[in-house]
Amino acid sequence: MSKLLLLLKVDLVRTLSLNKIKGSKNVFKNIGMVIVFLFLISSLFTSVGMYTYMGVNFLVKYGLEKYVLPLVYxxxxxxxxxxxxxxxxxxLFNSEDNIFAMPIKPSTILTSRIIVLTLISYIVTTIIFVPAFITYGVTLKLGITYYLLAFLSYLFMPLLPTILGCIFGYIIGFLTSKVKSKKIFETILTYLAVLLIMYVSFNIQSLALKFVNNVELVNKILSSIGFVINSFMEVISNGSIKDLFIYIIANVASAWLFVVIFKNSYVKIVQNLKVENAKSNYVEKEHTQKSILTTLILKELKMYFSIPIYILNTSFGVVLIFFASIATMFYDKDVLFKMMEIDVGMMPMYLLLIPVVAFSIAMSNTAACSISIEGKNFWILKTMPIKVKDIFLSKIVVNMLIVLPVMILSIILFGISFELTILQMLIVILLAVFSNITCSMFGIIINLKYPRLDFVSYTQVVKQSLSSFLGIMVPLVFFFGLGALYMALKISIDVYVLLVFALLLFIIMIQYTILKKWGTKIFNEMN
Amino acid sequence: MLRITNLTKKYGDKIAVDDISIDVNPGEIFGFVGHNGAGKTTTIKCIVGILSFEKGNIYIDGLNIKDDPIKCKSMMAYIPDNPDVYENLTGIQYLNFVGDVYSVNKTIRRELIDKYAKELEIYDNLGSVISSYSHGMKQKIAIISALIHSPKILILDEPFVGLDPKAQFKLKEIMKELCDKGVSIFFSSHVLEVVQKLCDKIAIINKGKIVKIGKIEDITKDASLEDVFMSTLGDE
Incomplete structure (x- = not known):
């Protein structure tokens, strides 16, 4: 077996944790994982299919349906x-293994890693492209040539964006390695990207109209800058073989050029990114003595704010509601509900605010991976004279500290915009506190059930672990159920709010008992 | 100070530690020797509360670790074979974290951090994040964190790995100094010369079972510990 194939095999096993999947003997766990996986995939396929269908129907009115797939692209x-x-x-730029000490060419390591990254990109491509292609083909009743060309486009599609992602990843890494407060800098860069995505998402309708009104300009941009998208459009809509070649060559050449250009400097780049700003000028300051809980909370906060991916993945809801609350002070008060497709005429304003708050809280569950994130440092908590309940409490309090101050401020801003009474604002704030405690406790429970201490990178535990996924999805489904309950029961608002309070309190008590007995036992058995 | 009675630890069907019993008295240095995979680290992880165990008991100063783990842990300090400490914190932040957890008075904390950080020559780097430290520097931080709360017993897993010769010498001095103050030390090592020079008692573990235990002079007699160790394995 060539060195490249050997490396690929090992990299794939490591990155996708294939040994774990193969080695799991728990039938129920395996079935559960398969069900969750199938549910997720079918939901994503359906969503993409529906959006494509809506897009085709919207643009077909203007005779612009050929732009649907380039948009999907x-x-x-x-x-x-x-x-x-x-x-x-x-x-790609990780140097934490001894691979560089082995007699393997840097270009082989780089190629292997690029292939693994591209294979991972195929997951995204499959989820988005396949249902979009099928829906588009079925809606417009296209023939076999379309499907053949679509398949060829799909095969080469992930290469170029993967390579561009690698280059930007390197640039961000390089810039942050030069800055003193690199974590803050990286977080700011990431937030700018998130805000851009949010802006595009929330203005999709007006952007679509602008797109329709400026189709000539879009065409010019596509043919000058986005020649790959343009080629893709020509392949799909006109079946152009010449453009198919351009499209394939552009994608393959980007990957080839990247390896050729970076192969000689790869080792140096990896080493440069690893360099930390070490100081050797420690000046003693006054030591303060803190309680165990305070010191645990401070440690959790320091850990949270030093991992940009952790901040990004768990602060989306909070950032969203904060910007929305400011937006309602200056723009249309209904904008938030329009974004979330809630009919404003149906309920009083303060009741409409509850699902928005609940959604944001569910999206901001820092506790759901807070035990996993201890990783190789887990021994520290295990060997110290700390009560397990204090460890759980510190992780819950940290989630509250991260979510609630911004949430309460946002609710007050909403209250001013919507002219809510003090009592109404208090009810929403109390519901936010109760919901936050419920979600945090659930996050700890789910993380104890599905811990992942042996992660290679923080991305694996924060974005890709089962506990992170369930820690957000289960509360979302639960809050959705609470909303549906109101619709189904048709009871008065006051009774409904009281019912929600009682239910949340009951769940908190149940979760407290679970954490106290089962949680402590599981934590003590973990290693 | 440390009493292990009939400890057994299994990983699935595999017995990692098989019915071992050990006694370490106050002020004693106890060496725990064995080849890779013999059961040293598993035993140590059971003592410090990282691993649960099926059979047997572990007592720290007369208290059973299963009955009162918090009190037992507050009397112990542990240094693992791989010093994985919180890389996002600075050295001084980590030491203060440990100091707070063990409720170390701020005056004593300052005094001990100063003393050990200067002795191990890492004082100037205390303000840097631990992720920028070398392996040896992380090991030094782990050692200081174990010493600043004045434990009654020190549990060390391969403490000399990664340390420079000067720091190794200093650590041995510190160990002797602590023993004179009545602190017990239980440590595993592959450096048999150090074990022979430093320890009052030793145990040799092989395939989870203790094959030799006792005072160092009774076990080695006129031979070197290396010869005894090799002959023990040769008896298999």
Whole structure:
């Protein structure tokens, strides 16, 4: 077996944790994982299919349906590009293994890692492209040639955005390695990207109209800058073989050029990114003595704010609601509910605010991976004279500290905009506190059930672990159920709010008992 | 100070530690020797509370670790074979974290951090994040964190790995100094010369079972510990 194939095999086993999947003997766990996986895939396929169907129907009115797949291409490319930036930093430019000490050419290591990143990008491509292609083909009743060309486009599609993601990952890594407060800098850069995505997402309708009104300009941009998208459009809509070649060559050449250009400097780049700003001028300051809980909370906060991917993945809801609350002070008060497709005429304003708050809280569950994130440092908590309940409490309090101050401020801003009474604001704030405690406790429980201490990069535990996924999804489904309950029961608002309070309190008590008995036992058995 | 009675630890069907019993008295240095995979680290992880165990008991100063783990842990300090400490914190932040958890008075804390950080020559780097440290520097931080709360017993897993010769010498001095103050030390090592010179008692573990235990002079007699160790394995 060649060195490249050997490396690929090992890299794939490590990155996708294939040994774990193969080695799991727990039938129920395996079935559960398969069900969750199938549910997730089918939901994503359905969503993409529906959006494509809506897009085709919207643009067909203007005779512009040929732009649907290029738009899907753009979304897919951007998703790959954006996710690769993170993977590039933690995987492509990772020097934490002894691979560089082995008699393997740097270009072989680089190629192997690029292939693994591209294979991961195929997951995104499959989820977005396949349902979009099928829906588009079925809606417009296209023939076999379309499907053949679509398949060829799919095969080469992930290469270019993956390579661009790697280059940007390197640039961000390089810039942050030169800055003193690199974590803050990286977080700011990431937030700018997130805000851009949010802006595009929330203005998709007006952007679509601008797109329709400026189709000539879009055409010019596509043919000058986005020649790959343009080629893709020509392949799909006109079946142009010449453009198919351009499209394939552009994608393959980007990967080839990247390896050729970077192969000689790869080792140096990896080493440069690893360099930390070490100081040797410690000046003693006054030591203060803190309680165990305070010191645990401070440690958790320091850990949270030093991992940009952790901040990004768990602060989306908080950032969203904060900007929305400011936006309602200056723009249309209904904008938030329009974004979330809630009919404003149906309920009083303060009741409409509850699902928005609940959604944001569910999206900001820092506790769901807070035990896993201890990783190789887990021994520290295990060997110290700390009560397990204090460890759990510190992780819950940290989630509250991260979410609640911004949440309460946002609720007050909403209250001013919507002219809510003090009592109404208090009810929403109390519901936010109760929901936050419920979610945090659930996060700890789910993380104890599905811990992942042996992660290679923070991305694996924060973005890709089962506990992180369930820690957000289960509360979201639960809050959705609470909303549906109101619709189904048709009871008065006061009774409904009281019912929600009682239910949340009951769940908190149940979760407290679970954490106290089962949680402590599981924590003590973990290693 | 440390009493292990009939300790057994299994990983699935595999017995990692098989019915071992050990006594370490106050002020004693106890060496724990064995080849890779013999059961040293598993035993140590059971003592410090990282691993649960099926059979047997572990007592720290007369208290059973299963009955009162918090009190037992507050009397112990542990240095693992791989010094994985919180890389996002600076050295001084980590030491203060440990100091707070063990409720170390701020005056004593300052005094001990100063003393050990200067002795191990890492004082100037205390303000840097631990991720910028070398392996040896992380090991030094782990050692200081173990010493600043004045434990009654020190549990060390391969403490000399990664340390420079000067730091190794200093650590041995510190170990002797602590023993004179009545602190017990239980440590595993592959450096048999150090074990022979430093320890009052030793145990040799092989395939999870203790094959030799006792005072160093009774075990080695006129031979070197290396010869005894090799002959023990040769008896298999």
């Amino acid at each position: 753009f979304v897919c490319s951007f998703s790959i590009f954006y996710s690769t930036i993170y993977r590039a930093k933690s995987y």
